[in-house]
Amino acid sequence: KQEVTQIPAALSVPEGENLVLNCSFTDSAIYNLQWFRQDPGKGLTSLLLIQSSQREQTSGRLNASLDKSSGRSTLYIAASQPGDSATYLCAVTSGNKLTFGGGTRVLVKP
Amino acid sequence: NAGVTQTPKFRILKIGQSMTLQCTQDMNHNYMYWYRQDPGMGLKLIYYSVGAGITDKGEVPNGYNVSRSTTEDFPLRLELAAPSQTSVYFCASRGTGGPGNTIYFGEGSWLTVV
Numbered sequence: 229k230q231e232v233t234q235i236p237a238a239l240s241v242p243e244g245e246n247l248v249l250n251c252s253f254t255d256s257a258i259y260n261l262q263w264f265r266q267d268p269g270k271g272l273t274s275l276l277l278i279q280s281s282q283r284e285q286t287s288g289r290l291n292a293s294l295d296k297s298s299g300r301s302t303l304y305i306a307a308s309q310p311g312d313s314a315t316y317l318c319a320v321t322s323g324n325k326l327t328f329g330g331g332t333r334v335l336v337k338p
Numbered sequence: 339n340a341g342v343t344q345t346p347k348f349r350i351l352k353i354g355q356s357m358t359l360q361c362t363q364d365m366n367h368n369y370m371y372w373y374r375q376d377p378g379m380g381l382k383l384i385y386y387s388v389g390a391g392i393t394d395k396g397e398v399p400n401g402y403n404v405s406r407s408t409t410e411d412f413p414l415r416l417e418l419a420a421p422s423q424t425s426v427y428f429c430a431s432r433g434t435g436g437p438g439n440t441i442y443f444g445e446g447s448w449l450t451v452v
Contacts, residue, residue, distance in 0.1 A: 260439050271428065271445040279439070317380065321439060324388050325396070326371060326430070330380035 230255045230322050234329035242337050247305035249332050251318035256296045259321040263292055263303050266315045266331070275316075276303070308336045340364050344429050344444035351419040351451045359414040359447050361429030367442075369432045370412040372396075372404065374425040375446075381428065387412055419451045 231254045241247060251261070260279045264272040276285045276292045278301065284293045289306040305312055317331040345360045363370065368389045373381040373396075383396030387406040401423060403415040412431075416423060429444040 262439075262441055264441075264443075272443040274440060274442070277440050319381075319441065321432075321441075324369065324394070325383065325386060326432075326441060327383070328373075328381040 230258075230320060230325070230327045232318060232320050232327050232329040234316075234318060234332050236332060237330065238333040238335075240335040240337060241308055243308060243310060245308055245336075247303075247308050247312065247334060247336075249303040249305075249316050249334070251301040251303070251329050253299045253301075253320045253327075255322055256299055257322055258296065261292075261294055261301050261321070262319045263290075263301075264317045264319065266317060268314075272317065308334075310336050310338050312336050342429055342431055342442050342444040344427075344447050346447060347445065348448045349450070351416070351449065353419060353421065353451060355419050356415070356417050357419070359416070359427055359429075359449075361412045361414065361444060362410050363412075363429075363431040363442070364410065365431065365433065365442065366409060367431035367433045368409070369434070370406065371430045372402075372412070372414045373428045373430065374398065375428060376425050384414065384427075416449075421451050423449065424451045425449060 233252045262277045263275040278285045278294045291304045294301045313336050315331045315333045319328045342363045371386045372384040382398045385404040387393045427447045432441045
């Protein structure tokens with residue numbers, strides 16, 4: 229059974245600092261890994277999708293890496309802004325299922 | 339292109355009532371999923387479908403039923419609602435192959451059982 233863990237559960241940083249969010253999974257036989265953002269009381273917005281054959285994906289200030297052998301992915305957000313405050317979730321596709329981590333709640337202080 | 343559409347957005351049910359949450363996608367995706375998210379928690383898989391006529395249980399299927407008669411629609415039925423089913427429900431879909439694996443979510447359905 230695939231299990232996905234995100235540590236820490238919450239993170240607070242001053243504006244301008246780089247954010248590093250972690251995602252680990254137990255079964256390395258994955259098709260892809262996706263990072264999402266969720267604002268309070270809202271749905272999920274896709275940020276980045278990394279295929280199992282890729283090592284990283286970049287979009288603007290966001291960069292996500294994937295290391296299947298160690299079962300880890302890291303989401304980097306450069307030069308954080310207060311608008312980056314949200315919960316970030318990772319999800320792993322393996323077999324027919326999507327398994328989510330519990331999320332990391334991020335607060336960027338002005 | 340509407341993506342994934344869920345209705346209703348908000349609903350209050352009395353204990354023992356039943357209802358159906360509707361989910362429709364217009365991207366011709368084979369895979370569709372129903373998740374629930376309790377306050378401050380991650381998403382738990384209720385049911386999923388890999389194509390029309392095929393459904394399977396996820397982690398927390400008890401108290402729910404689904405059907406998939408068409409590619410577009412994947413309704414979630416709550417029978418005999420209980421307070422433990424108070425949650426936010428999300429429907430999601432994805433295609434197959436490369437970028438087609440991107441997961442798309444509906445905006446959620448907030449359900450309160452009183």
